[in-house]
Amino acid sequence: MRSVIFALLAASGLAACANPVVQQATVDTVHDAARADTMVAVNFAPGAGQLDAGQLNGLKAMVAAGRRAQRDEFAVVSDGSGGAVQRMRAQRVAQSLSEAGAHWVTTVVEPAMAMGPNSVVVVRSEYLIASNRCPNYLPAAMWNPNEAAMPGYGCADAYNMGQMLARPRDAAVGRSPGPADGTVNAEAVARYREGKVRPLDTTGMIGASPVGGSGSGTGGGGPPVTN
Numbered sequence: 228m229r230s231v232i233f234a235l236l237a238a239s240g241l242a243a244c245a246n247p248v249v250q251q252a253t254v255d256t257v258h259d260a261a262r263a264d265t266m267v268a269v270n271f272a273p274g275a276g277q278l279d280a281g282q283l284n285g286l287k288a289m290v291a292a293g294r295r296a297q298r299d300e301f302a303v304v305s306d307g308s309g310g311a312v313q314r315m316r317a318q319r320v321a322q323s324l325s326e327a328g329a330h331w332v333t334t335v336v337e338p339a340m341a342m343g344p345n346s347v348v349v350v351r352s353e354y355l356i357a358s359n360r361c362p363n364y365l366p367a368a369m370w371n372p373n374e375a376a377m378p379g380y381g382c383a384d385a386y387n388m389g390q391m392l393a394r395p396r397d398a399a400v401g402r403s404p405g406p407a408d409g410t411v412n413a414e415a416v417a418r419y420r421e422g423k424v425r426p427l428d429t430t431g432m433i434g435a436s437p438v439g440g441s442g443s444g445t446g447g448g449g450p451p452v453t454n
Contacts, residue, residue, distance in 0.1 A: 254381065257357055257381045258356060258381070258384075258385045258398070259356070260355065260389070260395060260396075260398040260399040262353070262354055262355075262399060263352070263353045263355065264350055264351065265289070265292075266348055266349065266350050267286075267289055267349045267351075268342065268349075269282055269316075269346065269348070271316055271347075272345070276315055276319065277319070278320065278323060287327045289324075289349065289351060290329045291327070296327070296328040296329045297328070297330045297393075298331075298392075298393065298394065299329070299352060300331045300353075301321075301324050301329045301351050302332075302349070302350045302352070303321045303324070303349055304317075304334075304335045304337050304340055304342075304349075304350055305317045305334070305342070305348075306338050306340045306343070307336045308341075309343075309345065312344070313344055313345075317347045318334060320349060321334050331394060331396070354389075354395035355395070356385050356386065356389030356395065356398055357381075357385035358389070361379070361385070361386070
């Protein structure tokens with residue numbers, strides 16, 4: 228009888244243990260960006276190309292909601308069925324969003340949307356990091372028989388990283404490296420060491436002579452003499 232009781236206690240104790248893989252995944256994904264979309268349809272009268280006052284106010288209200296217009300993504304989607312007129316309407320909507328304060332605005336043609344030639348859809352995408360149930364200090368979540376990292380571990384760091392990003396979408400999608408990126412600089416150093424330095428692009432510079440052109444004095448426009 229005593230052995231049965233001990234067996235039941237052991238079984239209940241094991242049942243109370245959470246899945247360690249799930250617990251660790253919760254910690255590992257704390258820096259992942261969660262995307263939330265808001266969509267608004269903009270309908271035009273047949274032949275109309277301008278937005279009316281009500282539509283302009285609706286777009287302004289969409290941009291003002293959440294106070295994240297400088298960081299959220301705004302995509303003006305059309306299905307392509309309206310040809311050049313629909314593309315012009317999408318550009319008008321995109322321009323109105325930019326004038327209302329939206330920073331990241333794009334136009335996209337997506338035939339699968341099938342909205343018709345007289346409509347476009349504005350999709351506002353918000354990317355949040357460590358904003359959903361983080362940290363979680365509920366008593367049920369604090370029970371930690373697996374000795375895993377606590378649910379709130381890394382939340383402050385992840386949240387601060389998300390707030391510092393000028394474009395939170397970069398945390399989920401990324402972007403091509405720019406001139407200041409470490410990889411770009413490292414590749415430039417490697418080319419320099421290999422003697423494969425790219426010519427300087429002087430396009431638009433005042434007083435710049437064409438590459439390979441003749442210079443003044445004894446230089447002759449050729450490469451500098453090196454020892």
